[in-house]
Amino acid sequence: NAGVTQTPKFRILKIGQSMTLQCTQDMNHNYMYWYRQDPGMGLKLIYYSVGAGITDKGEVPNGYNVSRSTTEDFPLRLELAAPSQTSVYFCASSILYEQYFGPGTRLTVT
């Protein structure tokens, strides 16, 4: 099992550009999550999904969108990038309590 994979590893965006962060898991987990981690801080939940076709907002959803068309994939979309979205983004999946995290995407918006 590859676990949770994320692409790209790094990305630099200009203000106003759009991009999609990809997340795939091969563990057949129903629950998937997107977090952002700012320097020296803990993780904050952006969006989560309890299964294909079902998504819900987390603590900091503004400026982001998600979709969940399959069990395996949970992409995160940034429509109009802003400097405040500079962060490291982690995707995670779980069956119940134990969440498995991907390696992260480091995003810089300038």
Add this chain to the structure above:
Amino acid sequence: GESVGLHLPTLSVQEGDNSIINCAYSNSASDYFIWYKQESGKGPQFIIDIRSNMDKRQGQRVTVLLNKTVKHLSLQIAATQPGDSAVYFCAEISSNDYKLSFGAGTTVTVRA
């Protein structure tokens, strides 16, 4: 809102000594607590968990203690090794929605 936090942002430990990392939580409705380890440039990695109806759980070189009276959680690492250098997060979760709430983290540095 309610949140989980850690007492100290940094901890320096001599190799071979035991480490104790503390965490205070405020949400008495949480029924599950997890400790994660995050090494530089990587995602968080599960270490150990404990249910709210327990007060102690042991793993390999790690022990988690839960004191519900004072809403305190701790992680003890025995015989700390250089590979234990990382940021440690406690997190709480409710069975209502399986959403994790993280504290800010404690950076552990192991001195040779």
